[in-house]
Amino acid sequence: MPAEDRRKERLDRGIKARTEGLYAISSWREITYLLAPRAALVLGLLIAPAVVPGLYWQRVLGLAGVYALLAISFDFLAERVGLVCIGGAFMIGVGGYISGVLNYYFHLPLALTIPVGTFGGALICTLLWLPCLPLRGIYFAVVTFMFPFLAGSIILAGGLFRGTEGLSPIAGFPNIWVGVYLIIVLVLFAVFALRRLCGEDIGLVFAGIKDNDQAVLASAINITRVKVYALFIATVIGCFAGTFVAHFSGFVGLSLFAIDFTIMPIAACVMGGPGTIAGPAVGAFMLSPLSELLRGFGQLRVVLYCLVLVGFILYKPEGLLNWATRRYHQFEHWVKL
Amino acid sequence: MDLFVYADVLLYGVVNGMTFFLMAVGFSFVYGISRLPNFAHGALYVVTGFITWSFMNNMGLPFWLSIAISLIIVSLAGMAIYQFVMIRVRGMPISEIIVSFAIALAILEGLRLQGIGGFKGFIGPGYVLPPFVDGVVSTPWVMIDIHRLLIIAVGLLILGFMWLFTRYHRIGLALKAMAQHERAALMLGINSDRMANFALAIGSGLAGIAAVAIMPLGNVNVESGYSVLTHAIAVCVIGGLGSWGGTLLAALTIGLATTVMSAFGGTMWNNVLVFGLIIFILIVRPSGLLGKQKELEERV
Numbered sequence: 079m080p081a082e083d084r085r086k087e088r089l090d091r092g093i094k095a096r097t098e099g100l101y102a103i104s105s106w107r108e109i110t111y112l113l114a115p116r117a118a119l120v121l122g123l124l125i126a127p128a129v130v131p132g133l134y135w136q137r138v139l140g141l142a143g144v145y146a147l148l149a150i151s152f153d154f155l156a157e158r159v160g161l162v163c164i165g166g167a168f169m170i171g172v173g174g175y176i177s178g179v180l181n182y183y184f185h186l187p188l189a190l191t192i193p194v195g196t197f198g199g200a201l202i203c204t205l206l207w208l209p210c211l212p213l214r215g216i217y218f219a220v221v222t223f224m225f226p227f228l229a230g231s232i233i234l235a236g237g238l239f240r241g242t243e244g245l246s247p248i249a250g251f252p253n254i255w256v257g258v259y260l261i262i263v264l265v266l267f268a269v270f271a272l273r274r275l276c277g278e279d280i281g282l283v284f285a286g287i288k289d290n291d292q293a294v295l296a297s298a299i300n301i302t303r304v305k306v307y308a309l310f311i312a313t314v315i316g317c318f319a320g321t322f323v324a325h326f327s328g329f330v331g332l333s334l335f336a337i338d339f340t341i342m343p344i345a346a347c348v349m350g351g352p353g354t355i356a357g358p359a360v361g362a363f364m365l366s367p368l369s370e371l372l373r374g375f376g377q378l379r380v381v382l383y384c385l386v387l388v389g390f391i392l393y394k395p396e397g398l399l400n401w402a403t404r405r406y407h408q409f410e411h412w413v414k415l
Numbered sequence: 416m417d418l419f420v421y422a423d424v425l426l427y428g429v430v431n432g433m434t435f436f437l438m439a440v441g442f443s444f445v446y447g448i449s450r451l452p453n454f455a456h457g458a459l460y461v462v463t464g465f466i467t468w469s470f471m472n473n474m475g476l477p478f479w480l481s482i483a484i485s486l487i488i489v490s491l492a493g494m495a496i497y498q499f500v501m502i503r504v505r506g507m508p509i510s511e512i513i514v515s516f517a518i519a520l521a522i523l524e525g526l527r528l529q530g531i532g533g534f535k536g537f538i539g540p541g542y543v544l545p546p547f548v549d550g551v552v553s554t555p556w557v558m559i560d561i562h563r564l565l566i567i568a569v570g571l572l573i574l575g576f577m578w579l580f581t582r583y584h585r586i587g588l589a590l591k592a593m594a595q596h597e598r599a600a601l602m603l604g605i606n607s608d609r610m611a612n613f614a615l616a617i618g619s620g621l622a623g624i625a626a627v628a629i630m631p632l633g634n635v636n637v638e639s640g641y642s643v644l645t646h647a648i649a650v651c652v653i654g655g656l657g658s659w660g661g662t663l664l665a666a667l668t669i670g671l672a673t674t675v676m677s678a679f680g681g682t683m684w685n686n687v688l689v690f691g692l693i694i695f696i697l698i699v700r701p702s703g704l705l706g707k708q709k710e711l712e713e714r715v
Binding site for chain 1 (some may be wrong): 510525684691698
C-alpha cells in the first residue's frame, strides 16, 4: 500500500474502557491494569538505591532525585499553570544557602535547617518573583533566568558567606541511606500529590490560567493570588531540593547557582513527557545516570546531550511518558483510506 | 578628580556602549521581527571569531577576505538553524528557547572538543584577531586607539543602515509588517518563513560583524559567547523591541553605567548592575524603555 492511501488508526483497548468507572475494582485484572504503571514507578524507585553497585551510584541517585524534583516543579509551573520559570538554580541556591548558613554559623540540626530552608526559601523566592507574575511567556522566563546570575554576582561582589570559597563543612545526613530514601520518598510524594492537586478544583483554575488568563479574570478569580499558590508549591519543591543538595554534598557555594540546575531539569522534562509530572521525574532518573556514564568524554557529553534535547523537541515533542501512555491504553493499525 | 578623568570615562563609556549595541543589534533584529529568541546568537558570534582566525592563520588568507568569507558562512549558518530546526517549533516559546539554547551549547562546547580527528580545540589565550587599523590617537585629554573609534563608526553605520533598511527597503518593510501583525502580513503575500529566514541570516551576519569589531579588544574565547548572549538580551529587554532608538539608548546607558562603575566602584559590581537593571525594567516596563510593540501580549 503506498503511503498516501493509508492512515494509522488508534483505538482504545477494551480494558481501558472497562477501567474508567467504579466497576474496575470488581476484577483483579482491571485493578492490576490500573495499578501496574504506578506500582512500577514506586517499586522501581524504592528498590533502586538497594540494587545499584556501590556508594558512588547511590550518590548519583540522590542527585538524580534533586533533578527530578526540579523537573517536577518546572513541569508543574510551565505545563499546568503556564508560568515558564527557568530559574531552577535560584531555588536551589536560596534553599541551599539558608540551610547552609543556619547549619554553619548557628549549628542548628538538620531536622530544623531543612524545614526552615524549604519553607523560608520558598517564601523568599515567591516574594521576589511576585512582582514578575503579571509578565507572560518569554518575559517571565527571562526574568527568572536572570535571578540565579544576579544572586551569584551579588554574593561574589559582596563577598557574602565567604564568597567564592563557600561554606564547608555543612552537616551531612547520618548515613547515605537516609539521604537517598528521603529524596526518593519525597519525589514520589510530589508526583502523586501534584497529579492529585491538578485534578482538584484549583487544578482547573491553573489550567484555565494557562489557556486563557483573561477568561479566568473575567470569572472574578484573582489570578495573581492563584499564581502565587502555584509558585509557592513549586518553590517549596525546588527549595527542598536546594537544602538537600547542601546537606548531601556538605558544601554550600556559588556552584548552587550553576546553570546545570536550570538546564538539566528542562531536558528531563522534555524527554520524560511535558505535562505529566511523573514523566519529568522518570526523565531525570534516566538522564542523570546517563550523563554520569558519559563523564569520561568531557565536553562531548554536553554536545551529545544537547543533540538529544534538540532531537526530542523536534521529532518526539510528546516525550517518553506520553508515548508510553498511548501505547499502554491504545492499539494502532493501518487502515485503507 | 579632574575633568580629564570625566572625559576619559565618557569616551570609553560611549565605546563600551557601542560594543553593547553591536552585540545586541542582531539579537534585537531577529527577536523583534520574527519573535524567535535566537539564543544561538552568542555562539555564532564566537564561531565568527574562530573561523576568521582559522582562515587567516591556517589558510593564510588576507584579513578582509577572511572576514568576508566568515560573515557569509555565519549568515548561512543562521539560515540553516532556522530552516532545519527553528521552523518546526515556531510559536512555542519554551521550545524555541530550549532548542536555540541547546544549539548554542552544542556549538560552544563543541569548539572546545579535543582529540577528534586531530582537532585541538580552541582553548587558551593564543587566538587574537588584529584590529582594523593599528594606531593610537592621543590628544591632551585622552588617549584612545583608532580601533575603538572605528567601533563607534561601525555601530553608527549599522544603526543608520538598519534604520533605512526597515523603513525604505521592500524586504525591510515586509519584516516590519510581520513584526506588527503576522497574519495580516501573510494576507498581503509576505512569506513569513522566507522573511524569518532572511531575518536570521541578517541577524547572524550582524553577530559576525560585532565579533570582528569587538574581538580585537581582547582575545577570541569560548566563554565570551555566554556573556555576549546575556548582554544582548539585557540591551534588548531594557531598550524595547522594534525601536532602534531604544536599543541604542539602552546600550549607551549600560555602557556608560558599567564604565562609571568600573572607574569608581569596582568591576565586580558590573554584573549586579546589569542584571538588576534588567529585572527592574522588566517589572516596571516589560516592553522596555521605548518599545511599543505588543504590550498586551507581554503582561496581563
